[in-house]
Amino acid sequence: MSEHKIGLSWKKGPEDFKYESYDRTHSIRYSGGQKLTGSSTTETYGNGELVNPEELLASAVCSCHFLTFLAIAAKSRYTVSTYEDNAIAVLEKNTDGKTVVTQIDLYPKVTFEGEKIPDQEALNGLHAKAHKNCFISNSIKSEVTIHPS
Incomplete structure (x- = not known):
């Protein structure tokens, strides 16, 4: 592909x-x-001022969800005016005792403009559809949870 x-x-x-x-x-x-x-x-023992792989993974999931959300919103004839997120990747031991990213939480805050504004149920549906179609989220084992506001 x-x-x-x-x-x-x-x-x-x-x-x-x-x-x-x-x-x-x-x-x-x-x-x-x-x-x-x-x-x-x-x-x-790394440099905390520089990006680390855990942050890169969280940013890949966050960016993919954002881009997929915009595509779905546009196709649904919603006009997105702003989108912000503060993703968190959780690093801990799994059941095998290996350190892994076990969860990535997204906290997207979206504002819309125009005549067609989604209610909370429709907004949750847009995020659910974006999550289902985000190929980065579909590619990793970590649990990805969306917390729209």
Whole structure:
């Protein structure tokens, strides 16, 4: 169907290569030319000022839900004027004792304009349909929960 490629590069710094001390800063390059600097979480000795994989996963789910929601709203003849979200990825041990992202919560806040404004039931339906059709959510094992406001 389609391929989506990124490039990642990392180089050891002058510090000793020990788990507690090696630099986790790396570059991620996207096919459109954007570059992102990432690290691991501070809990795993990373730089908390840089994006980490857990945040990237949450942002992928959040962005996919948002884009799918806009498509469904437009096809349903609703005019979205603003969309905001504050996603949370929860990292914890699963039943096998492995650390995984067990849940991603989305908190979308959408405003509409025009003559056709969805009531809460219709809004929940739009989000449910977006969630069902979001290919990122459909691709991961973590539970994804939508909390529209």
